[in-house]
Amino acid sequence: MTVTSSNRDAIAHGKINVEPLREQPKFPSWALKLTMAVTGVLFGLFVIVHMLGNLKIFTGAEHFNAYATFLRTVGAPAIPDEGVLWIFRIVLLVAVVLHIYGAFALFGRAKQSRGKFRRQGMVSSWNTFTARTMIVTGVVLLAFIIFHLLDLTLGVAPVAPEAFEHGEAYGNVVASFSRPGVVVWYIIAQLALLMHLSHGLWTATSDLGITGKRWRKVLLFLSGLLPLLVVVGNIIIPVYVLVAL
Template identity: 40%
Template structure:
């Protein structure tokens, strides 16, 4: 039995006063487990995938001309108006996405830390540990680059604090702002590279998402792989044709 010495460094707290996982609410106990973190990462990933797909489809309106995509941007700002003030519901969705990003990043970080602390005991588990660790490193690198790109993308196109502000940027005009930003080759190339990395990230994420949710069966693996490949190709191609069109003058 450990002796309690009050007022001295290193003194141990009585066991009766220590917080235990059993005393925590069930959702917190669940999220503190590896399974809970995988579920949090998977469900937040579903939200983010939905946003990425619908955001891409909305942006394709730029090929219909300035009026089409600018009208779409105004529609988003007036969602649920006049029930709510203008742009309020849009900001509610943005805050929800920010929350999903934070949950996704924190859960991924916790899982990476747990994997690094793992100690394989035989050859087969060592092979599995190396494979998982490699996937984690790939996801971490691509996810970090995509996060920095997202912040730059918002600053440059939405807030007008990037170089696009001096190249024809206009507040609330998605078409003019996209052309102003992507007509600069370095920005367009960075956009393309970031979206290719996003496609790789989504391939790994979509493949492991079903496993995290317990939908892991050999008879579904082929469908899971096709879904992951299809999603990665859709996002990779769908998001890169837009900067290519602006950079080459097809959209101007």
Template identity: 45%
Template sequence: MITNVVSTTVTTKRKARDTSVALKIGMAVSGILFVLFILMHMYGNLKMFAGAQAYNDYAEHLRTFGEPILPYEGLLWILRIVLLAALILHAYAAFSLWHKASSARGSKYVARRTLAQTYASRTMRWGGVILLLFIIFHILQFTTLTIQLGGNYLQMTPYDRMVVAFGEWYVWVIYLIAILALTMHVRHGVWSAMATLGGNKKRRQDTINLVAIFVAAIVLVGFMLPPTAILFGWIS
């Protein structure tokens, strides 16, 4: 009787642990996909410094990539579907892990604070909400062209839309808030992903932190350069 109870308890704990590990791996993999997309998106935005022709050609190339094997905008739709699936997985895993942690709060399992419980990790949830709201806003502004701030986007090239949009100071402020949230998310996310996927050895922690900070800094500077240059008239 006692043996059965102990066995059941051990099995339950093992299943809970395995579920948590699977959720963390799901978060790590989906997070890596997002970081790769973010860096690719940042690269495209930086083409603003190469001039209108280069930026518009890049935007058109994304739409015609793979033709005639892929339909027009085929690559973009593949990316959108993959990113949407990754977003759902990321959000589900984040909520599930948060719920498990909340339920276990006060137990010895979570009593000891670890390195991961930094300011960034404690604000990841709210940062994620900010990013989700910004993604919706960003899509409505630059993909569906539903929100048109500064002019009629339907009659503009992709380059002109960027110039007109970020010529408005409040759009720059909205973007800055979102990028700061993204930077914090990326910094903690890179560290967490490397830890989850086995790179968080004690002797490597300093290196992992430096890599995470470096990637986050690149994201912050890379994404804010074009809007800032537009706002101050360096790109027009």
């Protein structure tokens, strides 16, 4: 941003800065915000579908393993095994990279533009708290995603349980969540998801250009309700396994 003024004395004493606060970025901030909004909505849809699928664990091993087999073989025989699954994985990986890049780029630009001054007089609220902790909750979620993949997808020791066996989805989930430490870590990550997703979905409404008063009220409600339902659904799974199986 550049400030122009004819007051030469103010300029000379440094009260007015005529130099840009930062260089013109290669990618404009609006494009980064739009990218984060789109990828954030994609993540939100994914965690909802993922949670609904995982709830099949309450129907028993047969149904849960059948669901896991369906994910690996969907589109067969026209598409090779795990073909569709790998397409989704690649799309999500690209989205994660873009989301992380956008987050740190915007955070750095805001910090550079603000300089040594901090925002003052902000009203304390859930939305304010989640906004201030977006980087922290994002890092927690990234660590959890890596752990989750090593644990239940790749079966890499010592993250995965010794009883891990490729293709045995139900048995792997039970073996993993039979460890109290993993359940505690899972719950912490879900609380981070609640904060990150609720604020992210709400912010995405503005970044996607949704400005209607009624729509914003509805979306504000949904941005709180949907993450809460996802997190509750995700938490009851490891607790159920640890206590009842």
